[in-house]
Amino acid sequence: MKQAIIWILIAALGAFAFATLALSQGESVNALWLIVAAVSTYAIAYRFYSKFIAERVMELNDRRLTPAERHNDGLDYVPTHKWVLFGHHFAAIAGAGPLVGPVLAAQMGYLPGTLWILVGVVLAGAVQDAMILFASTRRDGRSLGEMMRIEMGNTAGMIGMLGILAIVIILLAVLGMVVVKALVGSPWGVFTLLATVPIAVLMGVYTRWWRPGKIGEVSVIGFILLMLSLYYGSVIAQHQDWGQWLSLKAETLAIGLIVYGFIAAVLPVWLLLAPRDYLSTFLKIGTILALAIGIVLVAPPLKMLAITRFIDGAGPVFAGSLFPFLFITIACGSVSGFHALVASGTTPKMLEMESHIRTIGYGAMLMESFVAVMALIAACVLEPGIYFALNSPAAVIGKTVEEAAQVINAWGFLVTPEMLTQIAKDVGETSILSRTGGAPTFAVGMAKILADMSSSSMMAFWYHFAILFEALFILTTIDAGTRVCRFLIQDLLGTAVPALANTRSWVANVLATALAVGAWGWFLYQGVTDIFGGINSLWALFGIANQMLAGMALMLVVVILVRMKKTRFVWVAAIPAVWILSITMTAGWQKIFSGDVKIGFLAHAQKFSDALQREEVLAPAKNLQQMQRVVFNDYVDAVMAGIFIVVVISIFFFALRAIVQALRHPAVTVNESLVVWRPDHAWREEALWHE
Amino acid sequence: MSKKRTYSAVSNRYFAAGKSVLLRAVQTARLMVGVGDYQQYLEHMQSHHPDETAMSDIEYFRYCQDSRYPGKDGSLKRCPC
DSSP states (O other), X not given: OHXXXXXXXXXXXXXXXXXXXXXXXXXXXXXXXXXXXXXXXXXXXXXXXXXXXXXXXXXXXXXXXXXXXHTXXXXXXXXXXXXXXXXXXXXXXXXXXXHHHHHHHGGGXXXXXXXXXXXXXXXXXHHHHHHHHHHHHTTTTOOHHHHHHHHHOHHXXXXXXXXXXXXXXXXXXXXXXXXXXXXXXXXXXXXXXXXXXXXXXXXXXXXXXXXXXXXXXXXXXXXXXXXXXXXHHHHHHHSHHHHHHTOOOHHXXXXXXXXXXXXXXXXXXXXXXXXXXXXXXXXXXXXXXXXXXXXXXXXXXXXXXXXXXXXXXXXXXXXXXXXXXXXXXXXXXXXXXXXXXXXXXXXXXXXXXXXXXXXXXXXXXXXXHHHHHHHHHHHHTSOHHHHHXXXXXXXXXXXXXXXXXXXXXXXXXXXXXXXXXXXXXXXXXXXXXXXOSSHHHHHHHHHHHHHHHSOGGGHHHXXXXXXXXXXXXXXXXXXXXXXXXXXXXXXXXXXXXXXXXXXXXXHHHHHHHHHHHHHHHHHHHHHXXXXXXXXXXXXXXXXXXXXXXXXXXXXXXXXXXXXXXXXXXXXXXXXXXXXXXXXXXXXXHHHHHOSSTTTOHHHHHHHHHHHHHTTOOOTTOOSHHHHHHHHHHHHHHHHHHHHHHHHHHHHHHHHHHHHHHHHHSSSOOOOOOOXXXXXXXXXXXXXXXXX | OHHHHHHHHHHHHHHHHHHHHHHHXXXXXXXXXTOOOHHXXXXXXXXXXXXXXXXXXXXXXXXXXXXXXXXXXXXXXXOOO
């Protein structure tokens, strides 16, 4: 009874927060209402929906031994304390994605993004993470690809693998672009990021030869050096020659990143990748905590409108209307297909008890969603005029503060040239115009909140701290992602030339790495030189790809539920699966075939090739060669979107076939590993132990 | 006298609890970057495979480091986005 009253109060508080957010048009709402709405949603969803899924749908059973116990080898399969594993799993799923998507989506106002983040995570994202973790735990910790092969057939597994390769390539390109856009003409940012390389190498040597395994102390040393480089970065940026020399163009940065990606991916992991991973992981956890504390203490008002006029699809940040484009722009934080790969990776091999799946699978995803909510807040505490100046491509708002202010004022968002100059000065940059890609906006918002908490003179420091944190994180991902692509490519090449599958062969290694870097590098360079800013085409492709992976994972869950003869619970996965499929298919279709040149790749290519035939140069292209490149890029992007659609449709049919077969079969047809029960007496001891 | 003893017993208990929380926090931080608990590995080896020689702490650390990053199977140990 007492419990019921508490939950009714939480529900009422949440409802009141939502009402405040939705109804107060005109005056600004405090960001704390967004936090209250989010936290009460998570609490209710966790208490009731995740319990239902854990107890009724999955029927988690602690008497059933987990892979960690059955295959305990002290190395890969290790029963791990619930909260230790929770931390591990959360660190593995939280990346740069939830910091970018919500920022871009803020162009439609804070309300649509908030609703999709909260509804999406509760009904789709966290469900996917928990159910895939469950499926993998019941199959000795098998990967998503293997499970698809086992439950839906070899071909489905193969298509799934190809899909994953294509997604990783697009993802690396888009993340590379986020870094490039953040560092263009920013000597401070470039210097600190360059400084991370020798710092990481020093840390690598330290942990390899000097004090092996001392992660804590080496991370502290690395962190101090990083802060020193951040501090001296501003000195160097102001230096006459150095400042100029480090003020790089987007093309130069892109090529630098490609070369770096190649070198980093062929070096041994302990030298560069592992130590930088320590820095970026701990920095990420620290930054998330700092931001959460900052938001609660500062309680900033949201300057963005609840809903802007750009829900009609005419927004400058990304083209396309609310449905389906909001839902692919915010992927991570709401539902992210990549988590299906993580949840079928190391976590199922370390699970101590089946019942922990509820906390680790569902709970960790709620926390990731909270990170996305904070990123949305960071974007929405900025003046909308400044937000649009940061996020609109130069082709739309021009290259001077006067032009930008004029265009943005015409949209109905008040901003003056002085405001734009001042904010650039505050964050220690020469200009903030068209810093697309989400990261700079997040950094400005975070700097504003943290500067309010500490001191206003710290704003430039916090801005560059946030940029460094995101760039560091993304470089780690580019390094690791390139290695993933390399192995996938070697696997594929190996089917034709077996010698190339040898991962120890130096030639095969270099060849496959070059192919991997070439693939994402091509998309990166294309995006960076894209006269429309690149985010418009690449982030959409990435969103479609990521959601497509989530769709595949949810379809797998549906198949598994049907095979388990739990048909009456199928809706738990089927509803989100249908929703995800409809948004990816609609978005993919529109990106290819829409007649609107801002959305459809083919329409855009048509417009430019028609002009080419008339030998006419369309702005902002400067010559016929650029025009040809635009057309070619459009066709490649269209093919990419087409590949994603074909992958989804084929997996859909494989899933359908598996479902029909399972329904016809009178018995349970699921392919779980053998059940081993915990011995009775041990179970009792265990229960006592846990009390 | 007896009062004092109770006090120290209580403080010892808090001390032990604090120590175990700290231990868990360190374990969590290390596992976040893919390095497991060496003590647990040693105990496992002693109880299950007493005839085999266990890896040294340095070998164990390097094993964890190598297996965290994309290996032969091209598996993804963490979300890239």
